[in-house]
Amino acid sequence: MKINKELAIPLYQQVKDYLHKKIISGEWAAGYQLPAEKDLATQFGVSTITIKRAVLELVDEGLLYRQSGKGTFVMHIEEKDISKFVTLKNEEWEAQHHPHKTLYFNIVQADDELAALLRIEEGDLMYQIQRLKIQQDQPVALEYSYIPQELFPDLHQEDIDDNLLYNIFQRGYGVQLDKAKIYFSTVLADEYQAESLNVERGVQLFVFERFTFNNDNHIIEYSKFIIKQDQSKYFLEIKL
Missing domain, CATH: 3.40.1410.10 (Chorismate lyase-like)
Structure with a gap:
């Protein structure tokens, strides 16, 4: 997915919204490991800093969790x-x-x-x-x-x-x-x-x-x- 850079919506928010839909819809089930941030950056056509901000906000909201040395995973959603x-x-x-x-x-x-x-x-x-x-x-x-x-x-x-x-x-x-x-x-x-x-x-x-x-x-x-x-x-x- 490519981000629309002409929209007034910040790039990180567009990335976050996309990831959020994947999680809430169940397409990415609990325990699913997200691609590496550099791979996501390539996929979306944005910087790794943009990806990191989107991911960290989803971590703060309890939808994702990070394991040191392993990666970022989808949290179990009850x-x-x-x-x-x-x-x-x-x-x-x-x-x-x-x-x-x-x-x-x-x-x-x-x-x-x-x-x-x-x-x-x-x-x-x-x-x-x-x-x-x-x-x-x-x-x-x-x-x-x-x-x-x-x-x-x-x-x-x-x-x-x-x-x-x-x-x-x-x-x-x-x-x-x-x-x-x-x-x-x-x-x-x-x-x-x-x-x-x-x-x-x-x-x-x-x-x-x-x-x-x-x-x-x-x-x-x-x-x-x-x-x-x-x-x-x-x-x-x-x-x-």
Whole structure:
């Protein structure tokens, strides 16, 4: 592949994007050894310095790793189901243990922004919850949840420890869930997010925003999930 030197995109970024596609698509499987940097430079028609920068950025992002005296290899990328992070309804998961560390639980008045998101009146009481989702004793996601108090008047912090909100809604209050609407975006980790998720400040994180509706088409919960990428490839499987 030759690089288009007339594009405004930096040469190293074009190389990086090409290598990234090879890895994410699975064409280069875990353990695959990349050609030597001088060979890649010849292939792309660029300098070895350009190749080195592209490769090092992919190493920093956890997609490649280097072994002294041996070369550069593709890192194992674990596949993770997106729906497990945003807790889509699944009977099998309802019976499982779901480790969460509650960082904040309080009842506050909804400001104008959150009132609009939840379709309630400004000043109405709501639960403001912040939790850390744990997998294999490691933090994987920050979860911010906002729930109208009127719908769940007796909710306490001990109810949500190591439990799914959906379990509480259905089992504790008999709420019939109808649908969830989810928005996807990314964010660069700020100091607090980096410290909570054990990542470097400024790394890219996934953001999932979830609105849950009951059978009356009322929003019963709004949650934002800040998820670290690690060496993972996320998927969403839908049964047709």
